[in-house]
Amino acid sequence: xxxxxxxxxxxxxxxxxxxxxxxxxxxxxxVSGKVGGLDQVLDLTARHLEVTALAMGLAxxxxxxxxxxxxxxxxxxxxxxxAGNAGRALPELAIIAFMAAAIGVGLLNxxxxxxxxxxxxxxxxxxxxxxxxDRGAVDAARGMGMTAREVITRxxxxxxxxxxxxxxxxxxxxxVATATIAPLAGVLTLGDFILARNVYGDDGVLAGxxxxxxxxxxLELALAGLQRLLTSPGLRDATTATA
Amino acid sequence: xxxxARTRALIAMLFALVLALGLAACGDDGGDxxxxxxxxxxVSNPDNGKVTLTIGSKxxxxxxxxxxxxxxxxxxxxxxxxxxLNLGSEVIALKALQAGEVSxxxxxxxxxLTSFFKAAPEDVPSDPQEAYQxxxxxxxxxxxxxxxxxxxxxxxxxxxxRTTAEExxxxxxxxxxxxxxxxxxxxxxxxxxxxxxxxxxEDGYGLQFKSFTPVDIGxxxxxxxxxxxxxxxxxxxxxxxxxxxxxxxxxxxxxxVFPAGNxxxxxxxxxxxxxxxxxxxxxxxxxxxxxxxxxQELDARVDIDRQEPAAVATQYLKESGYID
Numbered sequence: 001x002x003x004x005x006x007x008x009x010x011x012x013x014x015x016x017x018x019x020x021x022x023x024x025x026x027x028x029x030x031v032s033g034k035v036g037g038l039d040q041v042l043d044l045t046a047r048h049l050e051v052t053a054l055a056m057g058l059a060x061x062x063x064x065x066x067x068x069x070x071x072x073x074x075x076x077x078x079x080x081x082x083a084g085n086a087g088r089a090l091p092e093l094a095i096i097a098f099m100a101a102a103i104g105v106g107l108l109n110x111x112x113x114x115x116x117x118x119x120x121x122x123x124x125x126x127x128x129x130x131x132x133x134d135r136g137a138v139d140a141a142r143g144m145g146m147t148a149r150e151v152i153t154r155x156x157x158x159x160x161x162x163x164x165x166x167x168x169x170x171x172x173x174x175x176v177a178t179a180t181i182a183p184l185a186g187v188l189t190l191g192d193f194i195l196a197r198n199v200y201g202d203d204g205v206l207a208g209x210x211x212x213x214x215x216x217x218x219l220e221l222a223l224a225g226l227q228r229l230l231t232s233p234g235l236r237d238a239t240t241a242t243a
Numbered sequence: 244x245x246x247x248a249r250t251r252a253l254i255a256m257l258f259a260l261v262l263a264l265g266l267a268a269c270g271d272d273g274g275d276x277x278x279x280x281x282x283x284x285x286v287s288n289p290d291n292g293k294v295t296l297t298i299g300s301k302x303x304x305x306x307x308x309x310x311x312x313x314x315x316x317x318x319x320x321x322x323x324x325x326x327x328l329n330l331g332s333e334v335i336a337l338k339a340l341q342a343g344e345v346s347x348x349x350x351x352x353x354x355x356l357t358s359f360f361k362a363a364p365e366d367v368p369s370d371p372q373e374a375y376q377x378x379x380x381x382x383x384x385x386x387x388x389x390x391x392x393x394x395x396x397x398x399x400x401x402x403x404x405r406t407t408a409e410e411x412x413x414x415x416x417x418x419x420x421x422x423x424x425x426x427x428x429x430x431x432x433x434x435x436x437x438x439x440x441x442x443x444x445e446d447g448y449g450l451q452f453k454s455f456t457p458v459d460i461g462x463x464x465x466x467x468x469x470x471x472x473x474x475x476x477x478x479x480x481x482x483x484x485x486x487x488x489x490x491x492x493x494x495x496x497x498x499x500v501f502p503a504g505n506x507x508x509x510x511x512x513x514x515x516x517x518x519x520x521x522x523x524x525x526x527x528x529x530x531x532x533x534x535x536x537x538x539q540e541l542d543a544r545v546d547i548d549r550q551e552p553a554a555v556a557t558q559y560l561k562e563s564g565y566i567d
Contacts, residue, residue, distance in 0.1 A: 104469030184459035196432035198334045
């Protein structure tokens with residue numbers, strides 16, 4: 001019975017070693033040298049964030065206007081949904097491999113592959129959000145003499161913000177998590193700790209997973225804050241209801 | 244190029260790819276046979292039906308083909324066989340074996356000795372039998388064992404485009420001295436920690452590169468094609484080296500830091516005891532026809548003709564007369 005209290009501790013010890021890996025690094029598991037440590041962690045985290053930001057930026061440029069326009073005119077629902085589902089169905093690894101033959105490996109390749117993953121939730125959420133805007137409000141805006149552009153930017157978009165932002169948050173989490181495969185295309189993100197077990201050892205794998213999870217949670221909280229800022233004050237109670 | 248033209252080019256490329264895949268699938272493979280045709284058919288033993296074997300492999304073409312050949316051969320011998328191929332690098336494959344997730348997987352003697360047992364590259368015996376005995380003895384210390392080696396051997400090699408090699412006057416790895424600091428090197432992620440890879444180039448040859456970029460092992464030729472890598476770590480059994488010999492070259496390993504290794508099937512002693520004599524017999528039988536030429540041909544059917552490793556394995560076993 002005396003062994004029982006050690007069991008949970010043995011589990012915790014693994015996390016202790018992973019945390020040690022993050023802050024101080026350790027001897028490389030095979031040949032001599034040091035791996036891990038805060039400098040390398042920050043380096044890879046910066047690259048991870050860069051890839052995520054680029055992919056999200058590209059996805060927003062593509063999906064947001066498309067979703068707003070399609071939603072405004074109430075057309076192309078089939079296109080929006082089909083494009084969304086197709087994007088979700090395409091494996092990122094296949095996209096990376098296909099584009100490696102077309103444009104080579106590297107940042108552009110990974111950015112496009114991750115943007116393909118990020119587009120669907122933004123596109124479908126934007127489309128649905130605009131469609132669900134109270135028709136009375138849109139009619140009133142038209143009655144006031146607003147042009148189509150004004151109706152979209154001043155009425156539909158503000159009212160659609162909470163739903164659009166929930167799409168953006170979903171995309172961001174997907175992208176942050178999936179950016180772990182970027183090292184396969186030569187872009188060193190936190191995924192390197194996870195993929196290159198030979199180089200970093202088991203502690204590195206766990207440390208990588210913990211860092212990615214932490215990054216995802218941080219971004220989720222930041223975006224929840226951003227969503228609150230972007231939502232018009234009159235809608236804020238409704239926001240908590242939809243979220 | 245305007246964006247429109249670019250989009251068009253991309254779409255055209257997509258069509259070309261689909262077409263090429265379709266054509267490759269229809270292409271006949273007559274002419275080049277891989278087996279001598281004189282192999283003895285594998286006899287199914289009903290006793291083996293009680294034993295389930297899980298065959299593993301690492302994550303590149305040659306390994307997938309080998310894994311399928313072993314799996315299908317053992318199936319023909321009457322075993323219940325599952326596969327868990329594409330495990331990853333050698334460290335992950337070994338962990339899977341030690342954890343009992345796979346019954347065995349193919350490993351190169353050179354990789355086993357340098358990666359697992361810390362042998363220096365120059366201490367890897369050039370005699371296949373000697374390298375096998377040495378690896379086996381090391382594996383046995385860990386409760387594992389290994390079956391005799393394949394006829395063929397493979398090694399890592401520094402590869403480049405023929406045009407680059409001619410331009411820079413590269414024939415052997417030591418020709419890189421004085422030039423390597425301006426050259427980009429690409430290789431698998433595990434390359435960074437392997438003495439028969441980046442570590443050997445840095446310590447054995449004293450080379451420093453402009454950069455080392457780890458990429459997926461399956462992209463080792465793409466990075467050369469796209470001009471991103473000046474140098475890429477290739478395998479000596481790669482199909483591209485013979486099929487496109489006018490395009491790619493490998494640099495001679497004049498300081499011998501990339502020892503060649505024959506494949507040995509590494510497995511657990513407990514599995515051997517349970518599976519009986521047909522286990523080792525079948526493995527050594529199906530690999531007996533795997534000369535360098537045959538292995539390269541099988542790799543080519545996957546990497547160049549775009550066939551499935553499983554289909555290529557079946558073809559090989561049939562052409563060799565092991566199954567019908």
